Amino acid sequence: MKAEGIYNINAGEIQMKFSQILIPTLREAPSDAEAISHKLMLRAGFVRQLASGLYIYLPLGWRVINKINRILKEEMDAIGAQELSMPVMHPAEIWQTTGRWNEIGAEMFRLKDRTDRDMCLGMTHEEIMTWLASREIRSYRDLPQVWYQIQTKLRDEARPKSGILRTREFQMKDSYSFDADENALDINYKAHADAYHRIFSRCGLKFYQVESDTGMMGGAAAHEFMAPSQAGEDDIVLCDKCGYAANVEVAKSKASDNKLQEWEYEEIHTPQKRTVKEVSHFLKIGHEYFIKSLLMIADTKPVLVLLRGDQELHEKKLAKIIGNFRAASKEEILSILGVEAGFIGPVGHKIRTLADSSLMTGTYISGANKSDYHTRGIKAGVQFNAEWNDLHAAKEGDQCLNCNTPLRIEKAIEIGNIFKLGTKYSVPLKAVFLDNNGNEKPIVMGSYGIGPARIAAAAVEQNNDKDGIIWPKSIAPFDVEIIPLNVTDEKTKEVTEMIYKGLVTEKLEVLVDDRNERPGVKFKDADLIGIPIQVVIGEKGLKEGIVEVKDRMTKQTEKIAVENAVAKIISFAP
RNA sequence: CGGGGCGUAGCGCAGUCUGGUAGCGCGCACGGUUCGGGACCGUGAAGUCGGAGGUUCAAAUCCUCUCGCCCCGACCA
Known part of the structure; x- marks a missing residue:
């Protein structure tokens, strides 16, 4: 990061200049980073740690989170979910009504307001969403409803870890469905599962949908979305033949065969x-x-x-x-x-x-x-x-209960989950409606979460090499990084501006490394940061009338005539 | 919460065992030479040695307490 760039900010053509954006790359990773994603996000200048489990998102990191959030909103909106925003601080009474004020221990941040009223910081929003539903929903005609938000959650985790993967404060896309009966819940549950598949695919992740424990959420059924990674905290059991997939917490398996022994007693x-x-x-x-x-x-x-x-x-x-x-x-x-x-x-x-x-x-x-x-x-x-x-933990090599195929176990990061809550929250909070016969019934609910930061971390875990991050195009902080090698060369400057403008006009997000640094430094930083397409503009190439377009993932470089550069780069872009 | 480890300049580390008044690399500032994969030379700025108390003529170093961070486990809407 350097304060001086070749372009005068007042001249104002190029907005996204490396020299002026806070991108504090590090040659070495701080020693307390363990997970690959943690090290790389620190080194590439995406995040900084404030305290245990509390992270600052620097400009590049925040751009990634916002890219992910954009996808989340698009897919939530597409299934008819309505975005709203709930407070982060809650009065204790609502949590006392559902019993979770006492069920949940030290993991909940608690405080008192100036009048000595008990409050807490929300770890999740079932209570508050249900409270809203209890006041605003009267009739079966008001159903179904699906509400969501991308909101900060706070949990005093016993052990924050792996950088951004397990923190005490984090954003969550949480949605809640409100239905008249179980059948209607099934429809919303399925809609969310489908939306989640689209979301994680769009984010470029390898993932599985697995059966999971309902945990403290309670309820009838639950699935988790798991991104396989060594940094993951969960083990998932997979059958390659029939597709059975479950968290080990709930996985069923048959012990492998053993031969019948003809032993006397x-x-x-x-x-x-x-x-x-x-x-x-x-x-x-x-x-x-x-x-x-x-x-x-x-x-x-x-x-x-x-x-x-x-x-x-x-x-x-x-x-x-x-x-x-x-x-x-x-x-x-x-x-x-x-x-x-x-x-x-x-x-x-x-x-x-x-x-x-x-x-x-x-x-x-x-x-x-x-x-x-x-x-x-x-x-x-x-x-x-x-x-x-069934009392045993499923393990590698056990047989699938459905098809007898040997099971596989993989470590994975939980990136999303979906729960059928039923009436667990609507009953205590009296979220009821009148059905078409005039009978009062509790609303049947579902709750659905996704952690954007975990998507980012999983994406890095799954896409990196020795040189740094390789962002999936959909969630990269920028689409293209232009690397003019000699920033004092007039011709270089001219072509850089021309390509920049051409790309920006096509709605691409472009970072220009305008720093007066040696080429090696710029190449290293570009690879570290992991923007999917690099455009190298060098004096040598310009003499032949070409620029180089490099794919960060394959490392392949193509020489493109200057006048075709913009069109070619656009064809690579997402 | 149980077990382990670590706090010395922005980052990575040495110095602690055996007390003698703080050092190396990177980064940063200035000058010069360089310029297609983390250049080189010179000059320089920067540290309450996590904090408090104690022992001592003298503490980064020894003792006591304390705070913070990381890792393993437990826990985990």
Whole structure:
């Protein structure tokens, strides 16, 4: 960034001059950046950190966010959603009415106004949107309604991370649908899902729509939109054959096949071998032929949980059945089961027993319920019985429940989500309407979110190389960067202005690197910043009457006659 | 909230173990030479060593407390 440029600002032809826009590029990334997108956005001068989880968007960063927001608005408007704007600060009473004032803990920023009234900063707007609906919607004739906003949300995250990916203050496009019944909700839900597909495609992202947990939103169904990336915080389970896609939090899977073993029911001596790993190694038999027996304590009551040796317990799935629980201590295992930890087996206990469905078939090895012994030849229904449930976490290589294909797991960034809320908010907040028979009914709602900053971060994660960012054309801060090499050369100046004007006239957004810097510096910065098309104007080329047009992604350069340059560049543009 | 790490010039770091009055590279300012992939020479500006207290003749360095930031985990509309 330099204060001096070759063009006099008062002469005023070229507006977007590198020398005058705040683009503080960095040769090295600050050491506390970890994620690729974080490092690149910092280095390329898109963002700066104010405090943990609080980011400043510099001019380039803000242009990207606004490009994304433009797409969001276009697609929301296209499904008939109406943009409005809600306050960021809310009175506590509304949140108390739905119960979330107490359900949500430290994650909600809370404060008092001068009259000592409890307030909070909005983490989301279900309450407020529903409050509005409760006052303004009376009749089935008023439905459906879809309202949306692109608004700041505040959440006191336990652990902000990865730059812009998980922050304490962020924008969200949140929309809310209001319908007379479930069928109508389904239509709005589908419309949003379709709009989301268009939005993420237009933003140039690779993404999946996956089944997801309803979490604290409650409600009947939910999907997340996931952009695969190493920087992602979620794992998603994918079937390449039938298209099954789910967040691991809710993913279902079948354990891989194991061969039927012709084992007699017998005890085997396994001195000091406790874990599945140890016993498996000792007996030279795969983990999948073992039963893992775990003792859990739920509400002071012990529960025995059985899993196949190669599977892991999915704690949320278990919690849905038995409520909150914890692992029993070694002392509790001894006093409750009379067995030393490491030698527990499924056979012969009187306590409540839950088993993963994968154990219904097959013959297994497990603890013999006495020290230093395991038992071989255990079969469900013969030696033990249990309540059968899906208790294991899906993992790579498990089989798809629909088509038996091995499943894949990918890390992904959650860029959007859609929830069928039902009447969870409309009932407590009394958002009701009269149907055509004059009966009062609660409005059936849906809620739908997208984080623009996460789209930007995911785009960088998915599109970069060793030199920097490669922005998808639709959300790049500029369409074209013109790089005049010698800014003191008259001919260069002339051609630069000519091309700039030609492109601007065609409604392209153009950045001109008018800095009096060495070519190397400009090339490096251009690659770092990642504007999709670079136009290099050099004295050498001008002598032959050409300029060079470079594609940031492919790195291919084309020599174009000066007089054809504008038309050619336009043909590359989005 | 549990575990780990780090705070020294705008950025990246050394110096801390073994106390002696702060240094390197990049960047920045000025002058000159350069000019198609982060040039070179010279000159210069810039640091309450995160903060408070303590030990000591003397603290970036040792001790106590505290604040901030990052990473792993837990948590996560």
